[in-house]
Amino acid sequence: MTLTVAHGTARFPAVAAPTVAQARELALEAVRAAGLSVADIAQVVEYTTDPGAGTGGWPGVTLSVVAVEGLPGGNGAAVEVTAYLGGGExxxxxxxxxxxxxxxxxxxxxxxxxxxxxxxxxxxxxxxxxxxxxxxxxxxxxxxxxxxxxxxxxxxxxxxxxxxxxxxxxxxxxxxxxxxxxxxxxxxxxxxxxxxxxxxxxxxxxxxxxxxxxxxxxxxxxxxxxxxxxxxxxxFMSGFGALEPATQRAIFDDDLLAQAEFTYAGIKAVLREAGLTGEAVVRLVEYITPDAAARYHEVAALRAKYFPGSPALTSVVCSALLRPEFLIEVVPTAVFP
The missing domain is CATH 3.30.1330.40 (RutC-like)
Known part of the structure; x- marks a missing residue:
């Protein structure tokens, strides 16, 4: 997934590293490589297995620290940056x-x-x-x-x-x-x-x-x-999982790919109602359970099929999801032309 820019806002995919400090450095490198600076940063979200690691790396910046169970690939932290030319107010x-x-x-x-x-x-x-x-x-x-x-x-x-x-x-x-x-x-x-x-x-x-x-x-x-x-x-959209809207029944137990496809199809339905397609999605946050982590890489092809615009992606492992049957929940953001 690559940097997405729309309506003056640049959304960077989360960068992962063994520690929060290392992830911060990698995120700053990505911001500078895009020709931007800390003054342009609108928001930083740090996903970390060690929420007590400190927050001194972003003075004067809107910051959220999210404790997670882990990250795909085994790193301990990931940093997601959203920038806006001039930084806003x-x-x-x-x-x-x-x-x-x-x-x-x-x-x-x-x-x-x-x-x-x-x-x-x-x-x-x-x-x-x-x-x-x-x-x-x-x-x-x-x-x-x-x-x-x-x-x-x-x-x-x-x-x-x-x-x-x-x-x-x-x-x-x-x-x-x-x-x-x-x-x-x-x-x-x-x-x-x-x-x-x-x-x-x-x-x-x-x-x-x-x-x-x-x-x-x-x-x-x-x-x-x-x-x-x-x-x-x-x-802006809610979190989506493999839940039938009519019956409110969770479906496709223990089948990550089937759950992911149903989830992406639900997002597509909301996009269609708004007059948009999957290419309009600029950001995805995907929460997966520990049971889904080993096969999570297999979701990539499905994601590319539904969202060909290469949205900025953040992927984290949570402890569980509200519906015990869920293996994945996806929170998307899209933009109008």
Missing amino acids: RFSTPHGVVTVAGEVVYLPGIVPAPGVIGFREQYRSCLEVAGELLKAAGLGLDALVQTTDYTATATRAEYPRCGRPRRDLLGGTGADGHPVHPGAAGILVDRPVAEGVMVTLDAVASRRELTAVNPGWSRYDTLTYKPGLAAGDTL
Whole structure:
């Protein structure tokens, strides 16, 4: 996968290395090789098996640190960079740096406020912190377009409890007058970023009006997220897995290739509804379980078939996915011409 550039935004595929420090250096080399500098960086996401390794490598940059079970190939860290010519506007807050790059608002990695105890309470706290971050950019929670939350396998049974704070705090009315909620993905990781933290959240927002994109899947009528959300030049999407929309039944148990093809086909359906093709996808984040890691390389040909535009790719091994049958979950981002 190669660097993708669209509407002034450059998305770099994640670079992996044995340590976070080495991955940072490789990421900076890629940025400089593209004729850019640290001043142009809009967001950095560090995926690491050692979240306590420190975050001093990106002063003044919007940073998210994601704890993972591992990485394909056995490295210990991967760094993903998104750049925007000139770097956009940066706002320093007590929770980290917020960057507005054109119409997209990148938030730093979010953890609950100190002293908050309990799964649902920590989830609500993360959303409230997101609201505080968005205020710095003059926006509210109704501007969110995509969230990815990271929780532990032990909290899987409690996970439905996060629906209440999402229902209370998120959502709005789209440009077409219909309800909108941000896209969402839920990933299970048994490596907390800090002691006592049960939930961490990555989030992106937009300054543009939002429109929900749904191929007609009725299951989303009662959920606090949508399969796709169009905002200006960008189509932000939820996490996709091998789940039949009509029956909500997980399918293709223990078959990674079949699950991947079904997942990619679901993404294609949302793209089609938005008037796009697979070539419009500029970024893919693929979460695979440990059971899928050995055969993950076999997915590459399928990915190229569905997304011939060579999107920037980040691949990580999580502890598990919310549906125990899932071997892979994919979070895509696409752009309009």
